[in-house]
Amino acid sequence: xIKVSVMYPNTPGxxxxxxxxxxxxxxxxxxxxxxxxxxxxxxxxxxxxTPGSEATYIAMCHIFCASVEAFQSSFAPHAAVITAxxxxxxxxxxLFQISEVVxx
Numbered sequence: 001x002i003k004v005s006v007m008y009p010n011t012p013g014x015x016x017x018x019x020x021x022x023x024x025x026x027x028x029x030x031x032x033x034x035x036x037x038x039x040x041x042x043x044x045x046x047x048x049x050t051p052g053s054e055a056t057y058i059a060m061c062h063i064f065c066a067s068v069e070a071f072q073s074s075f076a077p078h079a080a081v082i083t084a085x086x087x088x089x090x091x092x093x094x095l096f097q098i099s100e101v102v103x104x
Contacts, residue, residue: 001038001101004063004071008092009056010045016058018044020089026061029082036074038064058092068098 008016022042030037040063045055065071075082086094 001104002065002068002071003099003101004065005097005099006061006063007057007095007097008059008090009095010054010058011092014058015091017089018059021059021061025085025089028085029061029063032078032082033063033065033071033074036065036070038066040064059090064101071098 008014026040026042030040040061043057043060043062045057045059047053047055063071065074
């Protein structure tokens with residue numbers, strides 16, 4: 001199992017619509033990827049490690065797939081549609097990481 005993490009840096013003055021991300025964007029991603037997306041989670045940053053510090057990321061999602069190939073083959077055909085929708089909820093540039101899930 002792999003996890004694709006999409007992270008949005010908590011940048012002062014940035015726009016991020018959590019409701020749209022949760023209710024519209026991520027269901028769109030799941031629909032377009034189909035069964036290749038086993039499931040996904042959405043996180044909303046609350047705080048950093050020390051009291052009073054800001055969260056490093058304003059939001060994150062984690063998409064779980066059987067393999068890197070399963071993710072890439074199901075995401076790539078829809079990348080333009082998914083990427084175009086980003087402007088509907090944020091002006092941030094997301095960071096991506098693909099990881100192997102070693103404990104689930």
